[in-house]
Amino acid sequence: MIDSVKNREIAGILYQMAELLELHAENRFKIIAYSRAARAIESLTEDIEQVCRDGRLEGIPGVGKAIAEKIKEYLRTGRIQSHQDLLADTPQGLAELLQISGLGPKTVFMLHEKLDITNLDELEKAAREHRIRRLPRMGVVREKNILKSIERYRKRSNRILYSTAESIVDEILTYLGGIEGLEHATAAGSYRRRKETVGDIDILATAARPEEIVAAFVKMPLVEEVLAKGPTKASVIMNDTIQVDLRIVEHRSYGTVLQYFTGSKEHNVSMRQLALDRGYSLSEYSLTRLANGQDLFFDQEEEVYQALGLQYIPPELREDRGEIEAALGGRLPRLVEAKDIRGDLHVHSIWSDGRASIIELAQAARSLGYEYIALSDHSPSVGIAGGIGREKMEEKIEAVAEANDSLEGITVLMGAEVDIKADGSLDYPDDLLERMDVVVASVHMAQQQKERTITGRLISAIENQNVDIIGHPTGRIINQREPSDMDFHAVLEAAAKTGTALEINAHPSRLDLNDVNARAAKEMGVQMSINSDAHDAGQLLNMKYGINVARRAWLEKKDLINAMDLKDLIQFLKKKH
DNA sequence: GCCGTTTTCGGCCCGACTGTTTTCAGTCG
Structure with a gap:
């Protein structure tokens, strides 16, 4: 997915078809086939229209003859007939019932057949009127659980930011670390894969007496509800809506179980398939030789990959996006x-809306081991951010020179974050931009313009000789603002042609470019820069969130201009100036 | 519906838990 609109739309339809087929109690492998194809298209780093034109649709893993035909139909007519038929045959609201924990396709299908339930409200009513307990394989407990699940579902919030999960994980691990008998604990799941948002938190631990750890776990502060509690595992709701699962395992299986609970699900499916191809069966407990049933135990995750003839795959790559083949x-x-x-x-420094002085920021950067830092303060049109005009800019140039005279072991670069105005022009004239060491150009206003307008704005900024980096290129803010509608492929082409870098903004709620876009940029030969966008010295540490994105995007040192030493960086910046 | 270094037909990842049963289907991760 290069955030191409068509890729997104087609993936969305295929996902929905999988869901609808589930409700119609279709062959489950057919359902898996549709979601596999949807995922493959979502992670595609090319525009699907191009792939279609080249006749390479069936080259996409998971796309065969039938789905390829449907994609062609969509590109030709804007709809897929079998999708429309499914929609017509399914009451609206039924699909939502699959979101209720404990309800799967079989049960939803039966509820619809026997009680004519078509949406959440009707489900709740039926449960309250005790009509569900009389159905086959249902009962009082399941009826009560359905009501509880509905309540939780209505209360649930968005997936939380990685950075929020990080502080919760730290809290939990600190708490567990204080319990006697705990040997080792770590967070797995999407948190360990460093996804930008986290749905729930998985904690793995080893201990001689698991029951004692479980008992302490469910008594943690901020635990609001205990969903399940057994001898070796427990699930709780914390901080209002976050589900935290704890699993305690035997030390000898730690490698396989960590591999398993790190996921992703799709990565694991491919891993198990590979194991089968090689005459093994892989489970969270062991790798079993099919020929003689012999179990191989691994307490190190690296050994699992090694045993299957694979390089060790870092957690950030485990999304079944080609990492196993690689x-x-x-x-x-x-x-x-x-x-x-x-x-x-x-x-940003106190010269615009930052809270730290040039010297403070420079010293903080030096203590992080950096060689350089660019103070890229806002331009005037971003009024609320204290953007600075020409006169103040002259003063700042002086101040940066002075700072460089007094500082050792760090170079302060004179920078600007120049606004790309609604008409595509820049908020500073060229003669001023020419005097900057680093120019970051970003869109701050009119982000909801039409695709062509936004794309044109970005491209004209990219084509400006003085612009080195495009800041937070898509403008999205996680859980708050959608990315601007743009032809991302065209933006990448312009950036590649002109040698303009794109930013991976490391602010935990921006992370823009995201992992998939950054990977597409890499494949187009576009350089990137991970920038903190810090507004005080402490926020320089946000760099790590940007590094997470870069790693998930398969980026290497050579893809990033801020992994260059100062000499090479200046060379890179000069090329355009 | 997809796919093939034993396969173009017959497979498709694996195990635990729950609530329902009286041996297991459905769901979850």
Whole structure:
């Protein structure tokens, strides 16, 4: 997915078809086939129209003859007839019932058949009137659980930001660490894969007496409800809406179980398929040789990958987006690491809306081991952010020069975050931009313009000789604002042609570019820069969230201009100036 | 509906838990 509208739309329809087929009690492998195809199209780094034109649709893994035909139908007519038929045959609201924990397709189908339930309200009413307990394989407990699940579903909030999950995980691990008898605890799941948002938190632990750990776990502060509690696992709701699952495992299976609970589901399905191809069966407990039933136990995750003939796959890559094939061929990237980052090119100081002085920021950057930092303050049209005009800019140039004279071991670069105005022009004239070491150009206003307008704005900024980096390119804010409607492919082409870098904004609620877009940028040969967009010295640490995105995007040191040393960076910046 | 280094037909990831049963279907991760 390069955030191409068509890719998104087609993936969306295929997902929905999978869901509808489920409700019609279709062959479950057919359902899996549809969601697999949807996922493949969602992660596609090319525009699907192009793939279709080249006759390569069936080259997409999971897309065969039938689905390829449906994609063609969609591109030709804007709809898929079999999808329309399914929609017509399914009451609206039925699909939502699958979201109720404990209800799967079989039960929803039966509720519809026997009680004519078609939506959430009717389900709730039937449960309250005790009509559900009389159905086959239902009972009083299930009826009560349905009511509880409905309540939880209505209360649930969005997936939480990774950074929020991080502080909850830290809290839980600190708490568990204080319990006697706990050997080892770590967070798995999407948190360990460093996804930008986290749905629930999975904690794995080893301990000699699991029951004692479970008992302490459910008594943690901020636990509001205990969903399940057994001898080796428990689930609770914390902080109002976050589900936290704890599993305690034997030490000898720690490697396989960590692999398993890190996911993703799709990665695991492919791993197990690969194991079968090689004559093994992989479970969370062991790798079993099919020929003789012999169990191989691994307490290290690395050994699991090794045993299947794979390079070790870092958790960030485990999304079944080609990582297994790459690991088989020894072609995994050497992912960028925190120590590769040499500087931060988008930081705000007291000269605009930041809270720290030039010296404070420079010293903080130096203590992080950086070689350079660029103070990219706002331009005037971003009024609420204290954007600065020409006169103040002259003063700031002086101040930066002075800072460089007094500082050792760090170089302060004179920068600006210039606004890309609604008409596509920049908020500083060229003669002023020319005097900057680093120019970040970003859209702050009129982000809801039409696709063509926004794309044109971005491209004209990219084509400006003085612009080095496009800041937060899509403008999305997680859970708050959708990305601007744009032809991302055209933006990438312009960036590649002009040697303009795109930003991975590391603010935890921006993370813009996201992982998929950044990977598409890499494949187009576009350079990127991970920038904190810090407004005080402490926020320089947000860099790590951007590194998470970069790693999930398969980026290496060479893809990032702020992994260059100062000499190379200046060379890069000069090329355009 | 997809797919093939034993397969173009017959498979398709695996195990635990829950609530319902009286041996297991459905759901979840």
